[in-house]
Amino acid sequence: MTVEFPSSPVSDQPGYSRQDWARLGRLGLLGTAVPADSGGSGLTAQATAELLTLAGEVCHDTGMLFAAAAHSFACALPLARFQSTGVHDRWLRAMCSGEAIAGCGMTEAHAGSDTSRLATTASPVTGGYLLNGTKSWVGNGPTADVYLVYATTDPEAGHLGTTAFLVERTDSGVRPGQAHDKTGLRSCPVSPVHLEDCLIPDERVVGPVGAGAAIFAYSMLWERSCLFAIYVGLQQRLLGLCVDHVRRRRQFGRAIGDFQAVADRVVAMKTRLESGRLLLERACLAIDEEADDAEGRAALAKLVISEGVVASALDAVNLFGGAGYLQGEPVEHILRDSVAATIFSGTSDIQRRLIARELGL
Structure with a gap:
């Protein structure tokens, strides 16, 4: 199945159109885990993460995907869980359909x-x-x-x-x-x-x-897991760009991928990608099973994925050399979209604190 996501190949514009937002609604990206009887898709955390991983890989507009995920996990999902009035329900349905932005x-x-x-x-x-x-x-x-x-x-x-x-x-x-x-x-x-x-x-x-604190904590549990599925997909796309580049780029009469130092960088990118993917799967399983350690697992997944995507984006810039430093090029664009991942939804230091608390420290 081919999914057509709204965006230009590389988007650096300060905003998105209402038409693009409505298309996200039709694709089911604005209410993934919201129950179907409230207008959402009723997906599990695991299925939600799979969908957003795909979106992060094939949609080049990471900013718009981030906007959609923040709308879904920090607004729509907590409203679905804690709503109590008809006003809440009407807004929730509009959020899921793409009629409203939150x-x-x-x-x-x-x-x-x-x-x-x-x-x-x-x-x-x-x-x-x-x-x-x-x-x-x-x-x-x-x-x-x-x-x-x-x-x-x-x-x-x-x-x-x-x-x-x-x-x-x-x-x-x-x-x-x-x-x-x-x-x-x-x-x-x-x-x-x-x-x-x-x-x-x-x-x-x-x-x-x-x-309010309990509601916000619930939203962060989903955001620190499922939102970061976008960055797992982004790392997958980044890895593909780098593998293609080091195979094609030649120096000293050979493909640069033949050099151990270059290959080691690419292998490190693959390791970060798969580590984050597995931790995300464990976190989403814990959410679906309402496990006691779900918060700690989500924090661990968020920490590894966010720091991993930044490290891999920096490696990619080095692999591409001057071309990786040109504004507007895919690798440079991915680096800028990655830097904030260690800040929003709780900084890396906050994630380490949550993980330490799970360990009883």
């Missing part, structure tokens, strides 16, 4: 890895909550129709004082900022979202009040 509002200027100290507040008023604050890094921020926003409802309760809200772009007091000019993943627009006296009715509270 963004997750968690990160703030002074709350990145530490999400227990959100400056964005939600004050109870008659009929709902009044939200005030700024989310500094919202994927799909400039284009989103709806946001899953986390805010502090009880500053004394730590993680139990955070609540999730469904915020519509048209709500009074919602103001998306200008898109950040990023090094990579440029076709996924990211921006601040400002909230000023934004009234959110009770029916758009997601899950119980105070359950």
Whole structure:
């Protein structure tokens, strides 16, 4: 079966079209693991990862795939798990079909890895909550129709004082900022979202009040596994580019792949790829079986895949030499799209902390 993904061969534009987004919906990439009775495909974590691995390999627009995965795992999937009202269900179906674009509002200027100290507040008023604050890094921020926003409802309760809200772009007091000019993943627009006296009715509270940390942790469990399937596919594509190059490129009268130093780099790329693939499979199996160690397995998969793709992209640049350093060339583009992988969804240091905790350290 041939799957036609929307994108040009190499996309470096700051955004995607609504037509491309709708096509992602038709391909089932916007609600992969959302139950079918809520508009999704109802796939397991393992099947979701297989689909996104394929997408990462054959679709050259990694930024758009990242936008779709963030929409799916940080917004649609937690909404499916914790929804309780008709408003939630209507938005969820629109997210899965591609009619609506969603963004997750968690990160703030002074709350990145530490999400227990959100400056964005939600004050109870008659009929709902009044939200005030700024989310500094919202994927799909400039284009989103709806946001899953986390805010502090009880500053004394730590993680139990955070609540999730469904915020519509048209709500009074919602103001998306200008898109950040990023090094990579440029076709996924990211921006601040400002909230000023934004009234959110009770029916758009997601899950119980105070359950925001648990909801976010659930979304990160899926994001740290299935989103990184895109990077497994990307590594597969990168490996293919390098194998073809070292077979064709000749120096000193022979293919450069004949030189041990060159072959060793390619073998290292293959090793990283297969290590990440196997760890991803184990993480997804743990999610599907609701295993106690699912969080640790997802952290391990995320750590190995993210650091592996950056290392392999750097190796690829060296294998291609000057051609690998030219802006717009596939290898250079892949490097820029890879660098952020060790940062978003929790930095590598945070993943190591989670893994250490699983070990009882």
